[in-house]
Amino acid sequence: MDETNQILRELRAAIQEYDAARAGALAERSLAEGIPQVDSLAAMTEAIREVGEAFGRGDLFLPDLIGAAKALEAALPVLRQAMIDEAERPETRGVVVLGTVLGDVHTIGKGMVSALLTANGFEVHDLGVNVATSDFIAAVRDRQARILAMSALLTSTAVQIGPVVKGLEEAGLRRQVLVAIGGGAVTAELAHALKVDAYHATAPGGVDLIVSMLEDKAEAGLA
Amino acid sequence: MPGFPVQIKKMEVLGLGEIEAIREAAFDVMATTGVMVGGEEAHRLLEDAGCHVDRERSMVRFPREVVETALAVTPRSFVLKAQDESNSLEIGKDDHLYFFSSCGLHTVDLDTWEQREPTRKEFHDFVRVLDSLPNVDGIAPFIWWGFARVPQAMRLLESNAAKLRLSTKAQGEGAVLGNDTWNVEMARAVGQDLWNLVNPVAPLAIPEEESAKIIRLARADMPFSVTAGPTLGATAPATLAGGLVSNAAEHLAALVLAQVVRPGTRFISGHMAHAQNMTNGSPFFGQVTNALQAAGFNQLWDLLGVPTYNTCSTWTGSKSIDYQAGYETALAATIAAASGASLLPMQGGMTAQLAASPVKAIIDDDVAGMIGRFLQGIEVTGDTLAVDLIKQVGPMPGTYLGEAHTREWWRKEQYRPVVADHSSYEEWATSGKKVALDHAREKMDALVASHPGTRLSASQEEAVESILQEARAHYRKTGLITEEEWAVYQEDLNSDEYPYA
Ligand code: B12
Numbered sequence: 238m239d240e241t242n243q244i245l246r247e248l249r250a251a252i253q254e255y256d257a258a259r260a261g262a263l264a265e266r267s268l269a270e271g272i273p274q275v276d277s278l279a280a281m282t283e284a285i286r287e288v289g290e291a292f293g294r295g296d297l298f299l300p301d302l303i304g305a306a307k308a309l310e311a312a313l314p315v316l317r318q319a320m321i322d323e324a325e326r327p328e329t330r331g332v333v334v335l336g337t338v339l340g341d342v343h344t345i346g347k348g349m350v351s352a353l354l355t356a357n358g359f360e361v362h363d364l365g366v367n368v369a370t371s372d373f374i375a376a377v378r379d380r381q382a383r384i385l386a387m388s389a390l391l392t393s394t395a396v397q398i399g400p401v402v403k404g405l406e407e408a409g410l411r412r413q414v415l416v417a418i419g420g421g422a423v424t425a426e427l428a429h430a431l432k433v434d435a436y437h438a439t440a441p442g443g444v445d446l447i448v449s450m451l452e453d454k455a456e457a458g459l460a
Numbered sequence: 461m462p463g464f465p466v467q468i469k470k471m472e473v474l475g476l477g478e479i480e481a482i483r484e485a486a487f488d489v490m491a492t493t494g495v496m497v498g499g500e501e502a503h504r505l506l507e508d509a510g511c512h513v514d515r516e517r518s519m520v521r522f523p524r525e526v527v528e529t530a531l532a533v534t535p536r537s538f539v540l541k542a543q544d545e546s547n548s549l550e551i552g553k554d555d556h557l558y559f560f561s562s563c564g565l566h567t568v569d570l571d572t573w574e575q576r577e578p579t580r581k582e583f584h585d586f587v588r589v590l591d592s593l594p595n596v597d598g599i600a601p602f603i604w605w606g607f608a609r610v611p612q613a614m615r616l617l618e619s620n621a622a623k624l625r626l627s628t629k630a631q632g633e634g635a636v637l638g639n640d641t642w643n644v645e646m647a648r649a650v651g652q653d654l655w656n657l658v659n660p661v662a663p664l665a666i667p668e669e670e671s672a673k674i675i676r677l678a679r680a681d682m683p684f685s686v687t688a689g690p691t692l693g694a695t696a697p698a699t700l701a702g703g704l705v706s707n708a709a710e711h712l713a714a715l716v717l718a719q720v721v722r723p724g725t726r727f728i729s730g731h732m733a734h735a736q737n738m739t740n741g742s743p744f745f746g747q748v749t750n751a752l753q754a755a756g757f758n759q760l761w762d763l764l765g766v767p768t769y770n771t772c773s774t775w776t777g778s779k780s781i782d783y784q785a786g787y788e789t790a791l792a793a794t795i796a797a798a799s800g801a802s803l804l805p806m807q808g809g810m811t812a813q814l815a816a817s818p819v820k821a822i823i824d825d826d827v828a829g830m831i832g833r834f835l836q837g838i839e840v841t842g843d844t845l846a847v848d849l850i851k852q853v854g855p856m857p858g859t860y861l862g863e864a865h866t867r868e869w870w871r872k873e874q875y876r877p878v879v880a881d882h883s884s885y886e887e888w889a890t891s892g893k894k895v896a897l898d899h900a901r902e903k904m905d906a907l908v909a910s911h912p913g914t915r916l917s918a919s920q921e922e923a924v925e926s927i928l929q930e931a932r933a934h935y936r937k938t939g940l941i942t943e944e945e946w947a948v949y950q951e952d953l954n955s956d957e958y959p960y961a
Contacts, residue, residue, distance in 0.1 A: 298738035300693060340637060340669070342661045345694050349741050367667055392605065393612040393636045396942070439740065 241272050245280040248312065252284040255304030257311035264315035274316045285309050285356050289441070299349070306356035313358070329360045331383030331451065334376040336364035337420075338387055338401075340394035346420055347388040349440035357444055359384070370397065374404045377414050384447060388420040395422040398431050415450060419443050462547055462597040462630075464832035466555035471798040473755040479763050482701060482756070486708035487524045489664075494521035495713035498668030501675060502717055509720040520713065527712055530719035536765045538726040540598070540683055541653040543915060544628035549597060551683075551728065552767030552802045557835060558597040559828045560632070561590045562774045562809025564816025565605045570901065573780040575815050580952065581961035583607040583622055586808075588911035589818040589904060591627035593807065595828035596821070598630035599623050600805045601657050603816060609952040611945035613637055613935040614928075617646075621924050624650050625959065628915050631655065632685075637940060640673060642931040644682050649923035650916060655683055655728070660710040662690035671717060678718045683726030685769055686714040690733045691743060692753075700753040703733050704760060715766070728803065729764075731757040732771045745775040745812045746788035754792075755799035762800055769803035770796040775813045781820045781897055785810055790827045797831045822900040822907075826877045833875035844869070879903055914960060925959070 244267050251260040260281075267277045288305040291297040317329070333354050337347050344366055354361050362380055364372060377385050385405070389395035398418055405411040417435035418428055428436030435450055437443035474482075497506065497520045507513045509530075512521040537552035549558050566575040567582055578586070586603055590596045603623075606615030620633040620643045632655030633643045640656055647654035658673050660666045666674070677684045688710040690696035696703040711729045718725040731754040735744040744750075754770040761768045773793035778785035793806050806828060808821030838844075849865050860866045879899040881888060888894070916924065932949075935941045941949070952958060 295739060299736070299741055300698075300738060342659065342667050342669070344661065345691055345736075345741060348694065366661070367669060391636060393615065396612065396940075 240270060241276075244270060244272060245276060248277060249280050249284040252281055252305050252308045252312070253288060255301065255308055257308045260308040260312040261315060264312035268315070268319050274320055277312075277316055281309055281312060282358070289356075293441070302356075303349070303352045306352045310355050330358040330448070331360070332380050333359045333361045333384040333386055334364065334373065334380060334382040335361055335386045336368035336373060336388070337366040338389045338394055338397040339367060339369055340397060341389055341391045342366045343388070343390035343420070346390070346440060350386055350388065350419065350443060353440055353444040354384075354386070354447070357448060370400045370404050373401045374408055374410065377405065377410050378408065382414055383451070384415045384417060386417045386419075386443075386447075389418065389423050390421045392422040395420070395427060398423075398427075398433065402431055402433060415447065415454075417443060417447055462549060463556050463558040464835050466557055466797075466800065466835045468798070468835055468837040470555070470800045471755060471795070472759060473752060473799065474759050476763075478701075479756075479759050482704050482708065482760055483763065485705040486712060487527060489705060489709045490522040490527060490712060491524055492521065493664065494519045495660075495709055496520070496665040497671055497713065497717070498666065499671040499675075502666075502668075502671035505675070505720050506717060509716065511716070522713060522716060527716055530712075530716040531764055531766070533719050533723040534715060534727050534766055535724060537767060538683065539653075540630045540655055540726075541651075542598075542628060542630040543624070543650050543652045547597075547629045549630045549803075551726075555800060557797050557801060557832070558630075558803050559595050559807065559832075560598040560600045560769075560803060560805040561596050561603055561807045561821055562805050562816050562824075563600045563602045563634070563813065564775075564809055564811070565602075565814045566816075567604060568779070568810070568815045568817050570781070570817070570819060570897075575779075575811065577608040578604050579961070580607050580609070580622075580957055583619070584626060584961045585904075585908045586816075586818045586821075587623050587626040589821060589907050590807070591629060592907040592911060593821065593825040595825045595832060596629065596807050598632065598655070598803075599627055601632045601634035601655075603808065609948050611935065611941040611949050613639070613940040614932060614949070617642055617928060617931050620646055620654075621928055621959070624652075624924060625914055625916055625921070626911070632657065635673060637935070639931065640677065642927050644677075644680055645927050646924050647682075649927065650920045653683060655685065658684050658686045658714060660686055660688040660714050662688040662695035662710060663706055664710060666710070666714055666717070670714075674714055674717050675721050678721035678725040681722065681725070683728065684718075685728035685730040686711050687730035687732040687771070691736045692733060692749075693736045693738070694741070696733065700749060700756065703753060704756055707731075707733055707757070708760060712764075728767050728769050729757075729761045730769045730771065731801075733757070734772075743812055744777065745772075746777040746784070746792070748791060748795075751792040751795040754796050754801070758796070758800045767802040768800075769805065770801040771805060772796055773804055773806045774809040776810050777812050779811045779815070781810070781817065781823065785820065786823075786827075789824060790831075793827060793831055794834070797835055819897065819900045819904050822903050823879055823896055826880055826896075829877070830875050921959075 248263045292302045351361050351363050416433040418433050435446050437446050496518050503513045506520050510526045540549045540551050542548045567578040568575050590599050606619040610618045616634050616639050623631050634657045656677050690707050692698050692703045696706045734750045735747040737744040750772040754772045758768050773796055776785040776788035796804055807824040808816040879896050
């Protein structure tokens with residue numbers, strides 16, 4: 238028991254010290270020691286939540302937040318892999334397809350969204366920048382995504398979000414996927430006009446919103 | 461003659477060995493990791509020039525000799541032709557500095573500091589102000605993101621047209637959705653060059669849209685600048701030196717492509733690297749390290765023989781025209797100017813590139829004037845040493861005030877600010893307690909009122925209009941102008957305010 242607590246404590250510390258290699262190794266060790274994956278996952282989630290709260294208070298900064306997310310990212314697959322083997326794999330929070338819209342090459346906000354979603358237990362597929370409508374739709378279909386997140390920094394190309402939403406409808410995929418948008422060019426009005434599900438002006442706020450909307454959906458028996 | 465000659469010793473923040481180390485590191489990154497370049501045509505051109513192209517990953521590795529060959533044919537200086545030939549600029553020539561206005565997104569209300577889209581009239585007035593300010597040598601790309609009632613796809617075209625219609629100065633314009641073709645045509649129609657913007661994207665990428673633009677512009681023999689806009693810590697190393705290395709690789713990759721397409725292509729390397737605000741991810745413009753790094757950038761590109769522009773002076777983080785806006789603008793501009801930037805966009809920018817103000821441009825024009833004077837340095841000749849005069853005037857109560865030497869020299873030696881308040885306290889207190897901002901607001905009204913109006917002949921006007929019509933038809937056909945946008949635009953085009961507001 239002491240051994241178990243020690244490993245979980247170290248796992249938490251590795252995440253809070255941004256040490257991806259150590260977090261990965263500790264995840265392996267937790268398996269070797271027979272610690273239930275749910276316990277390791279709980280320790281890791283708590284660790285990243287504390288980092289997120291410190292970031293919110295202004296005690297920690299973006300590189301710390303992203304660094305902790307990366308450490309978590311290193312440990313997660315190890316635990317998940319083991320769960321597949323045991324056929325008791327708890328779902329990731331869901332698959333996310335993410336990208337910057339067609340005609341737009343800005344990456345920084347998208348990168349923040351990606352890191353934070355990963356840290357929150359989502360499986361993120363980043364399609365990059367200048368993503369064609371058809372590529373978004375194909376990825377949502379092929380990856381069976383629960384969330385499509387799009388970033389748009391240019392007012393001239395933010396309109397490209399429209400055809401994606403329309404394309405999802407035409408492909409019969411609209412109901413399966415929660416569409417979230419953000420980026421400098423996107424406003425609440427635009428989000429409303431485009432009939433997307435979620436918009437937020439910041440990456441952390443957007444991720445919180447996505448999480449809570451999925452929880453609401455689950456409660457309503459929709460997911 | 462526009463611009464300012466640099467007659468002081470240039471400021472150096474790096475030693476030669478340090479600059480060379482940065483250059484070598486950039487060559488190393490280019491030759492080993494390479495740069496991601498999109499587009500089959502770019503791949504073919506670069507491969508023919510001796511680069512190694514991995515088509516599957518779109519990664520291009522640049523052997524050192526290829527980069528050096530391209531650098532050897534890149535002009536160290538070139539002419540950027542203005543509508544009025546006397547306003548043409550010789551970019552990079554003999555350490556000469558030119559100021560451009562800034563680019564921004566929205567206008568700001570001078571009482572509430574709230575931001576909003578400008579109207580056509582406000583946009584035209586901004587151009588009138590910039591056309592009139594003595595130290596604005598050229599008008600920048602998207603001084604604002606166009607103006608209200610114009611479809612998004614037409615914003616930078618209407619913006620360019622407004623500038624060509626109301627100013628004979630050198631000009632630049634941004635590019636989205638392939639609008640550069642029409643912008644270049646419009647500039648040609650009024651007999652001038654257009655400085656275009658190309659953006660490699662940090663880290664280490666030139667997307668297909670941008671590589672295609674490089675090829676188009678080089679073929680059209682139009683000058684352009686490249687700016688990958690690295691954010692240190694996010695899209696580049698957090699260190700100033702590391703940021704210079706990755707940024708040099710990005711820009712040199714674009715330079716090679718441009719010079720392969722057309723040797724001698726007029727090319728400017730633009731410093732837009734900036735720190736990141738680590739609390740929310742936004743760009744930290746106004747940070748002094750941006751200017752410090754720009755100074756190193758200017759030294760590096762001077763060694764490479766390529767003209768530079770720096771954006772560190774362009775955008776203060778401040779949302780109002782206040783003390784922060786003043787010191788962030790002036791400090792960065794001074795450092796950039798003293799370290800040898802060829803072109804410095806400055807007048808008007810604020811709110812981390814999200815706003816600009818013609819009134820701030822008027823105040824900034826004084827900053828430009830002061831910096832220009834500073835760059836002219838201290839003239840040391842027999843006449844300026846004034847030894848005979850010193851002996852002649854002698855000790856107290858001698859005075860220089862009535863001397864011909866004073867009448868001749870004080871005007872040459874001093875920079876006289878236009879809007880800064882230098883009245884005595886009594887004068888100030890009894891004449892409305894005005895500060896620079898008040899003087900600048902008054903000045904704005906005067907400049908707008910005295911502007912001569914259109915600069916185009918009837919046939920040039922016709923040519924510009926027909927190019928705009930072609931673009932409108934194109935974007936409507938391709939669905940990039942929506943029906944709603946078109947309806948509002950039609951009202952604008954049919955109003956008395958079109959084409960001049
Ligand atoms: C850096 C930058 C660049 C760099 C980008 C480098 C890179 N790797 O990304 C470079 C130099 C390449 C660049 C190029 C251009 N740029 Co630029 N760029 C900027 C700049 C300075 C900062 C953008 C940024 O990274 N912000 C920081 C990040 C963190 O903000 P963000 O992405 O908005 O993300 C935040 C939120 O929006 C949110 N978020 C973002 N995405 C999502 C998604 C979801 C789902 C959610 C929930 C939230 C969310 O989270 C973040 C905060 O927590 C802005 C000006 C500014 N001050 O914003 C101009 C700006 C965006 N660019 C602009 C322009 C015009 C261009 C060019 C067209 C210039 C040109 N050539 O003419 C080209 C674009 C070419 C193209 N086809 O895209 C304009 C856009 C104007 C407009 N009307 O839309 C701006 C506003 C500047 C201006 N004054 O006009 N640019």
